[in-house]
Amino acid sequence: MAAALILLLILTGVAGMILADNLIKKIMSLSILNSALVILFVWAGSLAGSEAPILLAGVRDIVDPLPQAVMLTAIVIGICVTAVALAFVLRIHDSWGTVSRRRLEELRNKEDG
């Protein structure tokens, strides 16, 4: 069940990135994709046990701590990329007045041709 939901989230992200015309929606889809991957790693790590990996006396049957640890880094990187992308879109909107992918490509081709 969890696996199916995660797969659905991943597919939503990829489809949104490819199909959306609005650049903000593309970036939000990227965000969904990144979050889905984070959930995937943490979910898979959680299958190993049931307790939080805080190694005090008596704690055993812990979940795999490594996926959680690496996903912290992935979350930070994801936020950085999203921030840069949104800043770029803002600048593009300021000068060309649109966030539509199709419109931007038309403008760009007109400028070249």
Next chain:
Amino acid sequence: MAEALALLILLPFTASLLCLLARFLRRLLLAQIAAAVSIAGILLILALLVPAVRGRAVLSYAMGGWAEPLGIALYLDGLAWIASVMGTVVGLCALLFAFGEKRYRSDFYFFFLMLLAGMEGVILTGDLFNMFVFIEIVSISSYLLIAYSLDPADLWASLRYLLLSSLSIAVFLMGLFLVYRSTGTFSIRLIEASLSSGGGSVPAAASASAAGTAKALGLAAAALTVGVGLKAAFVPLHTWLPDAHAAAPHPVSALLSGVMIKISFLAVWRILSAFSSTGIQALFRWLGPLTALLAVVLALSQTDGKRLLAFSSVSQMGLITAAFGAAAGGEAAGLIASLAHILSHSLFKSLLFLSVGAAIHLTGERDLQRSGGSPPPFWLMIFFLVGALSISGLPPTGGYVSKTLVVSLFKSSPLLATALRLTAVGTAASMIKLSGMFRRSRAASLPEAALTAESGRPALSPFCLIALSLLALLCLAGGVAPRFLMQSLVLPAVGAPRARFPSVYTARHLIESGIYAALAVGLYLLARTRRAGKVLKGIRELRLSLNGALLLVVAAVVVFAVIGNMLGGVPGGLFYPSLFSR
């Protein structure tokens, strides 16, 4: 001595923080000194490491004292050493050129050094997740450097690259997930060791799970290859490169085209050799010549000088990947040719980008069709000529040596060899076209405008000249002393110190390159005719939409996973699925 490995990454990182400080203190000189000192420091450390590398030792350093598989280890072998030297030398030249251009603020040097630190990290790390982190450091700094001018067209080029690269990195993460699920580690060395020790001695009970592991790892290898491969820009993952590399400031174009795409390719190299995924490697044998030929046609059709060079970078990546693919059978000759072309391309492509950049800086015009501006001084043409001879594979340059090595790999396959020969002719023709940047005729009308332009003419600073001369000398050195350089640099790096190095200065090869040059002149004259001009204009206006490019990334994953693993899968091995009880 092993601590020096951490310094290779920490030095540019620390210096980049100083640049940020310089940004707030408004002291540009502080940033420039920090950048120059850190690059000089890296070169010094690499020089001190020569005896260790020559002794064919693999240096390793466990970060923070945590050994693998819990911690992250850095490794330096011959390949990492030479890649590091390549990145730093080109980085130094690009930095000097940036000093000379005098257009950049402290934050430029901050991102520049982050880019260098990230590339050192990708080369040195022995951990796949850590590789992801460093790739993203490289990516984010390159997005910002490409859009440094804040021109909306440049921002759009950078944003396209950002979206494509982020999608491919998501694919990389999926690959990492499969790797961790089936092996319980991210360590490249541990995966390699388990895969090479597995195989025949697997007990019967475990052999079923070993087969499952092999399948998952085959899929993972494809995902990782596409994930990093987007930055190595082979077809069909090249769509972002021409816009991005043409939009970047000149020194950044040199660094991105000269080094960054090759560092990404070396990451693919490391991953595929760790996974012993000969199938995906063999796929490059076909993909390489296809990339080379397709991109050179596009290069020839361009009228923007820097876009032409960017397409030609894609085309040269085709030669590099083709040679790598030819080594799938295990022969060292393919790896030798691939690495030799990586090194010579890094030198001549950065030389070309910087000399064209200098011409644009002086004339203020980057389009080949528009005439105007005052012509650049004739001596600038000399630097361009060295780079152009080298990329066209003409003696006496490093490009002649490495291109001859690559083409001679394909003796048994006339089709692929023809594709590579046509690429050589096309490359030379596109360079003749590009030389128009340096042959501008003075605008005949408006003498007053020319006069005022004369007085306020931007000059080329000595820093730019030093950068150009250094790169040109290195290009020529590769052609003058090929045997010495190959034996001391390339052969040890691919682990074949005693491999036979064929002589490239034979009458046959020399006559062959003479014929290419003659054909190239013919092709150039043909491309100038009106009818060919119309065709080239049509090709130039074929633009793939962003959505199509994103779809191609997904398609590439499927192609690599299906065809790559059909040609040859990953061998199964025995792993410990998790360090922790499961």
